[in-house]
């Protein structure tokens with residue numbers, strides 16, 4: 001690796017000029033500069049050494065397998081990554097349990113905020129709100145105040161790691177909406193959070209991180225509002241209004257309103273299942289290292305989780321180089337939904353287009369493409385509730401509106417795109433998944449692991 005700053009005297013080079021020391025440098029500055037340069041050289045040498053090792057390992061065929069998880073926003077990428085963590089690093093996964101509580105609380109507040117917005121939204125077709133429900137609505141107003149406190153809790157050091165934007169429920173005709181919190185990496189915010197928890201403040205219940213003496217503490221506010229939230233969620237008028245506005249809160253990412261009693265209890269600790277259901281949007285790309293074992297072979301994997309929102313997709317491309325496999329998540333239950341970032345685009349259509357551009361990409365010719373048709377649990381429910389696939393996918397025509405036929409049809413469509421658009425002929429690996437179910441997901445991950453490791457072993461023995 002070239003060391004900038006150690007080679008001087010190139011007067012014509014503007015970069016060298018800009019970083020060279022002043023002609024009359026005081027001796028203390030000179031010493032500090034020389035020390036800094038020595039340290040920089042040491043770091044540079046270490047990086048060179050690591051790169052050398054990586055290249056040697058690569059030649060021997062033992063470099064880490066590189067796997068990218070791709071798909072649109074809310075497709076389940078970070079949830080799939082949590083499954084990898086649960087399988088390969090269960091202790092670390094468990095140690096981070098408490099950090100997820102604030103995310104779950106924020107998810108609850110978001111659902112309630114959306115319902116309250118729907119009740120306040122203008123619209124003559126909505127039923128009249130009974131006086132008792134109005135009182136519940138009023139008593140729940142402190143909940144909306146804790147959104148900011150919760151966001152700050154997720155970002156105790158005030159870093160750029162965490163961002164919060166307001167969702168604008170355009171369909172409701174309102175200016176303001178609940179908060180959507182997003183993070184840059186899957187681990188930074190958690191370690192900042194646990195550092196705060198380990199400061200040992202006496203007044204705080206460290207197991208729960210809840211200061212019960214503070215009336216504004218989110219955990220305490222949620223606990224106090226629990227009964228009213230349940231009343232709101234179970235009210236038939238509320239359900240009529242939500243139905244009229246076509247708002248299916250139970251399908252929202254991070255839905256916990258059916259478990260309010262448990263999740264708002266004073267000593268609540270998120271379960272594995274809760275963590276898999278918690279929603280925290282990803283910004284940027286984060287790398288995660290796992291050691292995978294298959295038939296007595298052990299291999300390092302680097303798994304990359306990315307942000308799926310449209311504006312974040314350009315950041316995927318630098319990671320396409322040398323990638324062994326892409327797991328592409330297409331949430332098929334979203335066939336009747338539009339993108340949050342662009343309400344003109346149907347989500348399933350977006351998944352087809354994205355899949356199509358990935359299978360065609362020349363940089364990915366050598367890459368295994370594995371499709372997860374995800375959220376099949378929601379898909380089953382939706383079709384059973386009578387939402388018609390043919391209303392959104394015209395080519396489905398009069399085929400039966402059941403899960404078996406619908407999923408087989410969509411799988412064929414994804415497979416067809418691969419066959420038609422891929423520049424090389426390749427195997428189509430397609431799975432029906434529900435990545436919030438850790439049991440079936442770990443079974444699928446094990447299958448993929450075995451296929452990739454066997455394939456890589458075959459390649460290595462050809463090389464040797």
Ligand SMILES: Nc1nc2c(ncn2[C@@H]2O[C@H](COP(=O)(O)OP(=O)(O)OP(=O)(O)O)[C@@H](O)[C@H]2O)c(=O)[nH]1
Nearest residue numbers: 074075076077078079253254277282308375434435
């Ligand atoms: N019911 C159900 N929910 C799922 C499934 N997969 C993911 N989810 C939920 O969908 C939400 C979104 O999942 P994420 O993993 O955060 O989505 P993402 O693809 O990482 O989204 P971005 O970070 O915005 O790109 C989470 O609340 C998950 O719990 C599934 O198969 N079934």
Ligand SMILES: [Mg+2]
Nearest residue numbers: 077078281282
């Ligand atoms: Mg994510």
